[in-house]
Amino acid sequence: MSNPASPTEFETVTATSPAVVPVRLGDRSYDVLIGPDLLRDAGRRIAAVAPGAACGIVTDTTVAAHHLAPLQASLDEAGLRHTVVTVAPGEGSKSYAGFAEVCDALLAARLERGDCVVALGGGVVGDLAGFAAASLKRGMTLVQLPTSLLAQVDSSVGGKTAINSPLGKNLVGAFHQPSLVLADTASLDTLAPREFRAGYAELVKYGLIDDLDFFQWLERYRGAVCGGGLERVEAIRRAVAAKAAVVARDEFETGDRALLNLGHTFGHALERLTGYDGTRLVHGEGVAIGMSLAFRYSVHEGLCSGQDAERVTAHLRAAGLPTSIGAIPGWTADADAMLDAMAQDKKVSRGSLTFILARGIGQSFIARGVVPERVRAFLRDELPPDGERA
Numbered sequence: 001m002s003n004p005a006s007p008t009e010f011e012t013v014t015a016t017s018p019a020v021v022p023v024r025l026g027d028r029s030y031d032v033l034i035g036p037d038l039l040r041d042a043g044r045r046i047a048a049v050a051p052g053a054a055c056g057i058v059t060d061t062t063v064a065a066h067h068l069a070p071l072q073a074s075l076d077e078a079g080l081r082h083t084v085v086t087v088a089p090g091e092g093s094k095s096y097a098g099f100a101e102v103c104d105a106l107l108a109a110r111l112e113r114g115d116c117v118v119a120l121g122g123g124v125v126g127d128l129a130g131f132a133a134a135s136l137k138r139g140m141t142l143v144q145l146p147t148s149l150l151a152q153v154d155s156s157v158g159g160k161t162a163i164n165s166p167l168g169k170n171l172v173g174a175f176h177q178p179s180l181v182l183a184d185t186a187s188l189d190t191l192a193p194r195e196f197r198a199g200y201a202e203l204v205k206y207g208l209i210d211d212l213d214f215f216q217w218l219e220r221y222r223g224a225v226c227g228g229g230l231e232r233v234e235a236i237r238r239a240v241a242a243k244a245a246v247v248a249r250d251e252f253e254t255g256d257r258a259l260l261n262l263g264h265t266f267g268h269a270l271e272r273l274t275g276y277d278g279t280r281l282v283h284g285e286g287v288a289i290g291m292s293l294a295f296r297y298s299v300h301e302g303l304c305s306g307q308d309a310e311r312v313t314a315h316l317r318a319a320g321l322p323t324s325i326g327a328i329p330g331w332t333a334d335a336d337a338m339l340d341a342m343a344q345d346k347k348v349s350r351g352s353l354t355f356i357l358a359r360g361i362g363q364s365f366i367a368r369g370v371v372p373e374r375v376r377a378f379l380r381d382e383l384p385p386d387g388e389r390a
């Protein structure tokens with residue numbers, strides 16, 4: 001799933017024009033534009049994919065405070081009528097109640113099937129607004145305006161939309177592709193450092209899956225990527241190109257799209273068991289711990305060298321990310337609870353667990369029929385004794 005055309009140095013990204021990554025899905029193909037200040041020009045570009053549409057902007061209060069005004073001004077300039085629905089920031093909004101709130105507000109604004117839902121925010125807003133767009137009037141046009149690093153490198157692209165159930169992450173949702181994605185990299189300047197780090201976990205994921213060159217590039221340029229500038233745009237471009245390639249091949253995850261779930265079988269279980277409480281754990285942190293566990297479990301099973309697993313953990317730690325279950329404050333669950341939560345994973349088939357494991361960095365693979373007792377034994381070793389918990 002790597003992007004064979006991706007350069008080691010960034011020849012395709014310039015300071016003046018956005019990078020463009022096409023997501024090729026036949027007559028549902030769309031472009032992902034990546035670069036600074038795209039929100040200020042969003043109206044014109046949205047009008048091109050949804051001419052004359054009224055826009056239902058879905059955002060959260062934090063993002064609205066920073067980025068709503070320029071978007072509204074540009075929609076005005078393009079002559080697009082718009083209404084705004086604001087939810088509370090954080091994973092709690094990706095709920096049945098949050099979904100009902102957003103749908104009812106968009107319906108109250110009398111949006112028609114041909115109108116456009118505009119998701120302005122991180123992955124929570126993108127998944128929630130996306131699911132509303134998939135559901136309302138049985139499918140409305142969707143434009144993703146991702147403002148977190150995580151949303152720019154991952155969630156705004158590929159059409160997975162969902163809300164959480166108390167029984168598990170993203171268990172209620174639909175595939176619904178956007179018509180356009182504008183990743184305004186300048187919007188990342190207002191993102192909290194912890195949230196930037198969380199997005200970095202999903203960025204590294206692409207290297208760990210099948211692109212050792214990208215992982216090595218990140219080892220070299222991590223500081224610059226976190227600092228902004230062209231390296232940051234290039235990193236996002238490479239991630240989006242990798243995701244676009246796998247989505248084009250396997251839109252509905254019947255095959256190797258599942259590789260994008262590296263770290264998520266463990267991570268989603270941790271998110272559910274910590275009650276989707278972002279003060280303890282946000283999604284990207286769950287993925288960082290999950291990827292570390294996936295590599296260590298691969299070592300446990302004799303598939304991967306301990307050196308590679310340690311190199312992964314060292315890179316994530318250097319990026320300020322947690323890499324073990326013991327790093328979650330106030331964590332009290334046990335291996336049995338983890339196994340129970342993982343039984344709801346969407347990759348489970350005929351009751352059998354599927355994990356993304358690794359033979360090395362950039363050599364991840366889909367492992368079906370994983371034996372629960374072996375995972376339980378591994379987790380018992382991973383879980384810190386009660387007295388040593390954070």
Ligand SMILES: NC(=O)c1ccc[n+]([C@@H]2O[C@H](COP(=O)([O-])OP(=O)(O)OC[C@H]3O[C@@H](n4cnc5c(N)ncnc54)[C@H](O)[C@@H]3O)[C@@H](O)[C@H]2O)c1
Pocket residue numbers: 060061062063066089090091094121122123124125127147148149150151154155156157158159160161170187188189190191192195198199202282283284
């Ligand atoms: N659909 C997919 O393919 C996919 C992929 C990866 C993750 N996800 C989902 O994405 C969600 C996580 O996304 P996230 O990490 O973006 O979380 P998020 O949407 O909660 O955003 C993180 C925080 O940053 C704030 N924020 C966002 N952009 C900002 C900005 N520019 N300036 C200031 N604050 C800003 C938000 O208000 C929020 O408090 C999870 O629910 C996860 O399941 C979905």
Ligand SMILES: O=C(O)C(=O)C[C@@H](O)[C@H](O)[C@H](O)COP(=O)(O)O
Pocket residue numbers: 154158160169170202253257258260261264346
């Ligand atoms: O796009 C995908 O496919 C992914 O798996 C990307 C993941 O980073 C993302 O968190 C996704 O929402 C997880 O998918 P799920 O099917 O396990 O809910």
Ligand SMILES: [Zn+2]
Pocket residue numbers: 154202264283287
């Ligand atoms: Zn994810």
